[in-house]
Amino acid sequence: MRRAFDTLFGRLVLIVIGMLVLSHVAWFAIIRFERDNVQTRFAVEEAVFLVEAVRQHIANTPDQPLPPRVRTVTLDSPDVPKQPDDDIPRPLQRFIEDLKDRLPDGTDVRLNEPGGPPSVWVHGAKDTGWIVVPVQPLRPPRSRDRMLVWLALIFSTAVLAALFGAWQLQYPLRSLAQAVGRFGRGQPTPPVPERGPRELRQLTHGFNQMVREVSQAENDRAVMLAGVAHDLKTPLARLRLRAEMMDDEKMRDGVVRDVESMAHIVDQFLVFAHDRPDGSEPVPVDEQCERIVRAYRAVSPGVQPVRLNLEAGPAFVLPAATLDRLLSNLLDNAHAYGAPPVVIETRREAKGWVLSVADHGKGIAPDDLIKASRPFVRLDPARGGSGHSGLGLAIVERLARRAGGECEIGNRPEGGLRVAMTFPFDIATQPLAERRAGPQHEERAL
Structure with a gap:
């Protein structure tokens, strides 16, 4: 409150x-x-x-x-x-x-x-x-005094002037606090106007410089990852083609599986390096979850069962591409490391719309929960050879923040891992034009 x-x-x-x-x-x-x-x-x-x-x-x-x-x-x-x-x-x-x-x-x-x-x-x-x-009459103090009227007028004028000055002082701080919030959520952060007292201007200047340097480092890393992943696609395609020509069926299947694992890692690199706002059309989350689960079952008939508990309704919408990537990574992670059944839930809470994916496996050790969403971190060394790069949950957290939400990773009391993403009402129902405009549109609206 x-x-x-x-x-x-x-x-x-x-x-x-x-x-x-x-x-x-x-x-x-x-x-x-x-x-x-x-x-x-x-x-x-x-x-x-x-x-x-x-x-x-x-x-x-x-x-x-x-x-x-x-x-x-x-x-x-x-x-x-x-x-x-x-x-x-x-x-x-x-x-x-x-x-x-x-x-x-x-x-x-x-x-x-x-x-x-x-x-x-x-x-x-x-x-x-x-x-x-x-003698002059010595009257006791009267209950009403004209001086009180003058003092009330002076007091009201002084309060209005002081409130205007206080508002002028806190307005740059509010803009800076909003920019810090966007930067903390991983959203693109435009430079904050440097105004106000000298100390506040220095603070804003330092923040803008930090954002530029961090953004430059992020861009360099994204370019490097995207370049490496893109350059690996061609030799992987040649390896797969040569593997298909092998006469030994057992060796051919093993090589194809290794190539597919490497291709999956390359695809995760590309998704993680993708640093642009999602401009796809917003779709109702409940309906899209049903379509994704049907497609998932059709592509992989032998996968573990997926249960749906969709209670948000048509008012909860997210960009289609972001939602597809979120669910595909979470379903892959749940099927690879969890236990059936996998449950996808949507609901409305006081803080906003909630989209969660949970499994019934062993979950993650409490000491490792803080590292679960870090990129290139494998909590189980035995998972390294299954086409996983330690980017699944990192991608989920980055995509959720890019969409304006928050991601929480934790264990269920009855067992299993649960990833819950909360999206504020104003973000989850934001029109497509405003999503594509990005934070510059939000800054103009303030």
Whole structure:
């Protein structure tokens, strides 16, 4: 099961959004705190200025009226508010403390009763009464703040920009990962565009260089194998012709068998060296399996029985030539080294279509399973003289990967060898034109 944030892009999204949320919350708290401090300081400065202005007015022009909302009250007036409690809100408590710090020592500061216009009552040691001046309202934090709207807009814009940057960063890596997957499956891999940061460009350049060198080595090996196999066909044909003219029937049959074994090895060399995409027409696998088994029985009437268990249906299709080579190599391998009956199965699983061939022989030793698909490796030295070159399972694995699938070789719990090939749904049903276009078409589609 694929997790949504298991990719590089998903983890970049988590990191970016987490950092943005953390920074925005921190800035919001700092701004709110500083705004409250600024508001308190402004209210304190305004109150101190008004109190000093009233005192100057009383001292210099006592006969002149005071400005609106500014007044003096006698000490014994019943309107004088009570001494503030300790449970008043923290902003109001801080305002009173700051105001006392700015006024002379011994000044009594009180706030008017709730419900009226916000004002502060001040009585100093030299004042004959209470000086009442208005103050800026010190409101507690509101449930809704316009700053939250601005922060939400800034946060959304930053997230979109960060996601675009993360996508731009991971896109070259995704292309490189897809190319590595194709190269690992043995499929033709076009050069990956070198883009992104410097380290990523260097990595892509090294991968492209490695693909070119490996492809050149593969081409040289394929040309060598094909050339040797092709050059051997002519002398083998002459040997067979001369063997047919021999008078000794027993010797003639022995030579013909040896020539046929050598011809089979040459044919395997040619198939293994074949490195081009299969351009044959896709055919339903179930129907083609039935035809191949009928043809196999007709050509070799005395071979071991082959059972069919075909459950995939007509939706499972593969190129005809690839399917013929896969089944012919697997049937030859099962008949040569396995035990009857040989079972061909097709079915649909969660990962894709499955084509498997199994026998009921002894199977392969667990330590040798990893070497079973290596070219030119014979797990049984006694098999060397039977026209086998150690290429059968190697050809099967290469053909399966060329067709976009995966090959798994293992022993059955009840005995015998089982070769299972899994083909993804999008590969097994790919149109012929796209198959012939190869990976270049896939690259353009990304």
